[in-house]
Amino acid sequence: MSTKTTTVLGIDPGLDRTGWAILTRDARSVLSLSACGLIHTEAGQELAQRLEFVHQETQKILQKYQPDQVAMEQNYFLKRAQTMANTVMTRGVIILACQQAQKPITFYSPKRVKMIICGTGSADKKQVQRMVQLTLNLNKMISPDDTADAAAIGICHLKTAPLNSMLNVKAAFLEKLKAAREKQIKK
Numbered sequence: 001m002s003t004k005t006t007t008v009l010g011i012d013p014g015l016d017r018t019g020w021a022i023l024t025r026d027a028r029s030v031l032s033l034s035a036c037g038l039i040h041t042e043a044g045q046e047l048a049q050r051l052e053f054v055h056q057e058t059q060k061i062l063q064k065y066q067p068d069q070v071a072m073e074q075n076y077f078l079k080r081a082q083t084m085a086n087t088v089m090t091r092g093v094i095i096l097a098c099q100q101a102q103k104p105i106t107f108y109s110p111k112r113v114k115m116i117i118c119g120t121g122s123a124d125k126k127q128v129q130r131m132v133q134l135t136l137n138l139n140k141m142i143s144p145d146d147t148a149d150a151a152a153i154g155i156c157h158l159k160t161a162p163l164n165s166m167l168n169v170k171a172a173f174l175e176k177l178k179a180a181r182e183k184q185i186k187k
Contacts, residue, residue, distance in 0.1 A: 006161075007034070009067040009103070010154025011058075012146050013094055015086035016041060018054055019146030022065045023136075023154035031158055033136045035065065036147045047086070051093045058097035070098045071157030073149065074107040108156050113149075116156040128152050 005026050012019035021036035039057040041050035062070075072095075075088060098105050111121035117131045129141040129148040135155055142148040 006069070006158065007065065007067045008154045008157050008161075009061065009065065009070045010150040010152070010157065011070065011072040011094060012149035012153060013072060013087060013091045014146065015047075015050055015054070015090045016043065017144070017146045018058075018090065018094070019144070019148070019150035020058075020061055021142075021147060021151035021154050022061075022067060023151065023158060025158040031136060031155060033138065033142075033151060036142060036151055038144060038147055047089070051089055054090055055093040055097050058094050059101070062097060062101040062103060067103060069157065069161070070103045070105045071153045072105055072107055073113070073153055074109045106157055106161065108153055113152050113156045116159055117152045125149075 005024055007022060007024045010021045010023060018039040019036070020039065022034040024032050024034055026032070039054055041053055045053075072091065075084075075091065095105060114123040114128060115121045117123070117135070118127050123131075125145045125148075129143070129145060132138075132148050132151045132155065133141045136151065142151055
């Protein structure tokens with residue numbers, strides 16, 4: 001069992017609405033919500049201004065809460081090409097802000113988040129919101145859904161990151177062992 005508290009910033013990126021949530025996992029593996037919100041840009045603004053605003057707000061969140069890690073939703077296919085392009089650009093400025101703050105980022109597909117949170121990759125928004133509420137022991141559901149999605153992404157990360165870390169350490173060890181054996185055989 002870890003003795004360290006881990007803080008993660010969960011992000012559900014979007015040009016119009018970027019949901020964010022700060023979650024912690026304490027030494028007893030209890031998850032809690034510290035803060036959450038929405039970065040909202042106005043549709044009438046120039047694209048560059050909107051992207052700059054998302055970048056600046058992300059920097060402020062990173063500075064204020066000092067998360068150990070960042071978890072962000074992976075791109076998925078959208079029906080509208082313009083929406084997809086805007087989401088990709090928004091993700092880019094968020095990734096830039098995280099890189100500038102030297103925060104590692106892990107990406108999760110929506111289906112993976114739903115599977116970890118609800119037990120099925122086809123859960124709807126209300127099911128995700130309800131499971132986030134129950135997991136974090138909140139009195140009411142987080143809204144809007146962009147913010148609840150950000151919390152779900154953070155929960156997914158906090159639940160899966162320790163195992164992934166152990167698997168990565170084991171894989172690295174096995175690679176070193178394999179290289180040592182090959183070196184020994186060549187002698």
